Amino acid sequence: MVTRTDAPTRREQILKEAARLFAERGFHGVGVDEIGAAVGISGPGLYRHFPGKDAMLAELLVGISGQLLTGAKRRLAEADGQTGAEAVLDSLIEGHIDFALDDRPLITLHDRELDRLRDSDRKLVRQLQRQYVELWVEVVREVYPALSEPSARSAVHSVFGLLNSTPHLGRAGTLPGRGATAELLHRMARGAFAAAGSD
Amino acid sequence: MVTRTDAPTRREQILKEAARLFAERGFHGVGVDEIGAAVGISGPGLYRHFPGKDAMLAELLVGISGQLLTGAKRRLAEADGQTGAEAVLDSLIEGHIDFALDDRPLITLHDRELDRLRDSDRKLVRQLQRQYVELWVEVVREVYPALSEPSARSAVHSVFGLLNSTPHLGRAGTLPGRGATAELLHRMARGAFAAAGSD
DNA sequence: CAGCGAGGTTAGCGGTCGTTAACCTGGAGG
DNA sequence: CCTCCAGGTTAACGACCGCTAACCTCGCTG
Numbered sequence: 001m002v003t004r005t006d007a008p009t010r011r012e013q014i015l016k017e018a019a020r021l022f023a024e025r026g027f028h029g030v031g032v033d034e035i036g037a038a039v040g041i042s043g044p045g046l047y048r049h050f051p052g053k054d055a056m057l058a059e060l061l062v063g064i065s066g067q068l069l070t071g072a073k074r075r076l077a078e079a080d081g082q083t084g085a086e087a088v089l090d091s092l093i094e095g096h097i098d099f100a101l102d103d104r105p106l107i108t109l110h111d112r113e114l115d116r117l118r119d120s121d122r123k124l125v126r127q128l129q130r131q132y133v134e135l136w137v138e139v140v141r142e143v144y145p146a147l148s149e150p151s152a153r154s155a156v157h158s159v160f161g162l163l164n165s166t167p168h169l170g171r172a173g174t175l176p177g178r179g180a181t182a183e184l185l186h187r188m189a190r191g192a193f194a195a196a197g198s199d
Numbered sequence: 200m201v202t203r204t205d206a207p208t209r210r211e212q213i214l215k216e217a218a219r220l221f222a223e224r225g226f227h228g229v230g231v232d233e234i235g236a237a238v239g240i241s242g243p244g245l246y247r248h249f250p251g252k253d254a255m256l257a258e259l260l261v262g263i264s265g266q267l268l269t270g271a272k273r274r275l276a277e278a279d280g281q282t283g284a285e286a287v288l289d290s291l292i293e294g295h296i297d298f299a300l301d302d303r304p305l306i307t308l309h310d311r312e313l314d315r316l317r318d319s320d321r322k323l324v325r326q327l328q329r330q331y332v333e334l335w336v337e338v339v340r341e342v343y344p345a346l347s348e349p350s351a352r353s354a355v356h357s358v359f360g361l362l363n364s365t366p367h368l369g370r371a372g373t374l375p376g377r378g379a380t381a382e383l384l385h386r387m388a389r390g391a392f393a394a395a396g397s398d
Numbered sequence: 399c400a401g402c403g404a405g406g407t408t409a410g411c412g413g414t415c416g417t418t419a420a421c422c423t424g425g426a427g428g
Numbered sequence: 429c430c431t432c433c434a435g436g437t438t439a440a441c442g443a444c445c446g447c448t449a450a451c452c453t454c455g456c457t458g
Contacts, residue, residue, distance in 0.1 A: 010435085025314060028227030031415060041436065044417075048435050053416065111367065112311060115224060150375050151383060154368050158387055161364025165357045168310065176349050184350060184395060188357055191394020192387040209405085230445060240406070243447070247405050252446065 011049050013039045015063075018056045023105035023167075027057055027116045057113060058121040064106045065128035071095050072135050085142035092136060093163070093189050097182050100166045107164050133157070144197025155196040159189050210248050212238045214262075217255045222304035222366075226256055226315045256312060257320040263305050264327035270294050271334050284341035291335060292362070292388050296381050299365045306363050332356070343396025354395040358388050 008016070017038035021030040032053055033043035050056050075091040100107045114125060136156045141147055147155065163185055169175045176184075207215070216237035220229040231252055232242040249255050274290040299306045313324060335355045340346055346354065362384055368374050375383075 026225050026227055026312075028225055029315070032417085033415085042438085043415095044419095044438085045436055047417075113225075116228070148375075150373070151379075154374060154380065154383055155387060157367045158361045158364045158384060161367065162357045162361040162391060165360025168356045168360065169353050174349070175353060176347075180350075181353065184353055185357060187394040187397070188354060188391040191390040191392075192361060193390075195386040195390020195393070196383060198386070231447085232445085241408085242445095243408085244406055246447070 010039070014046060014049055015056060015060060019060050019103075019105040019109060022057065022060070022113060023108040027113045054116075054118060057109075058117055060106065060109060061114060061117060061125045062121065062128070064103075064110050065125045065132070068096070068099060069128050069132045069135070071099070072132055076135065076139070085139055089139050089143050089193070090186070090190075092139060093159075093186055094182075096160070096163050097185050097189075100163050100185075101178060101182060104167045108167050111164065140193060140197075144193065147197050151196065155193060158196075159192055162189060162192060209238070213245060213248055214255060214259060218259050218302075218304040218308060221256065221259070221312060222307040226312045253315075253317060256308075257316055259305065259308060260313060260316060260324045261320065261327070263302075263309050264324045264331070267295070267298060268327050268331045268334070270298070271331055275334065275338070284338055288338050288342050288392070289385070289389075291338060292358075292385055293381075295359070295362050296384050296388075299362050299384075300377060300381060303366045307366050310363065339392060339396075343392065346396050350395065354392060357395075358391055361388060361391060 014035065018030075018035050021035060021038060024030075031043075032046055035053075035056070036043045036046050046053075046056075050059075072092055072095060075095055076088060079088045079091060114122060117125065133153065133156055137149065137152045140156060141149065141152050144152070166181075166185075169181065175181050213234065217229075217234050220234060220237060223229075230242075231245055234252075234255070235242045235245050245252075245255075249258075271291055271294060274294055275287060278287045278290060313321060316324065332352065332355055336348065336351045339355060340348065340351050343351070365380075365384075368380065374380050
């Protein structure tokens, strides 16, 4: 894991705050003035960093999808041949949980504001998402050969729903600690797949 | 189950179309003119039926939460004493799946646009949602006594995420039929709970 | 058959929002 | 020291949107 030590750039600040605000109140529910205020500058100042409000959302969504896919590919490559499919599936689940727990606003945006994108950006995001899903489907079917491909795809989407539920778990603190939550989610995801695979 | 035979009222038409549009493009992304057009009247005509756009969303969300809670209470009462906790849990899961499959737009709204409500309405909806969750938590803990209350609550929220993933499953037709999908979801939900309960 | 209310219509107001224009400023480089 | 540009500022424009006002028109009903 690469740890950043240098300060975040203004662009990164903006993206982070925009993600939080978009997740809280929806893309159309947030004004550029608010985003600016959140980073200490005022509305139109944002246009020195982004061509428009749409571009911020696009960069966020493309970034999320790309990051998920890249991480999954890396995990798949790291384990290829050496370890069994079970271990790969565990690694995929772990990666997705880390993302869901560490970047809740992004997870929220990811399946909520996709339709607000320009056509070309939306196509790109959907393509990345599809690749990510297909990668999971292959691994899941290797672990549970009884699953048909459509069933496996449905199961994967459903498990994403399960893992992405983290924003609904107590807003902060009330849940039993990050480690325990991650472990609970992991067990439940495996249990859900196992139940789906007992055709 | 009560089956309606009479034609839907204009109010009901409006609510249905508004739900669909809100789910597709978000509350702020839909104009009153579009909602009107969807039922064949034009924008301001809606104000003969609702005091404002907010009121439509409020009625939808309060209706959803109330319907879910009422259904769950009924299922709990029907089985009380007679059947085991396992059967009650199965009944709850079945009811939630029916709702998720039959009213996808409402399920989408339910956890997406809550923050767009007036304070009083939002409090009411949250209270109904909380009661619904607590009802599930009690049943789940009866079936899996090893689960602590916080863990059970997290597990319930996560299973809701799983069951509410239906809008993400193929937009229509591509999934293996309603019955098979319902059964798959049911099995996965039970599997997830079982895995959570093996503390 | 007069009257009236339910349920529409169109025009338009007031506010908000994304974006652009025009201007300012501090610090780095020759 | 002059220049320039990155990164701000405020003012303002145009579009859009929720909502109201004013008006119309049926179908009941006394």
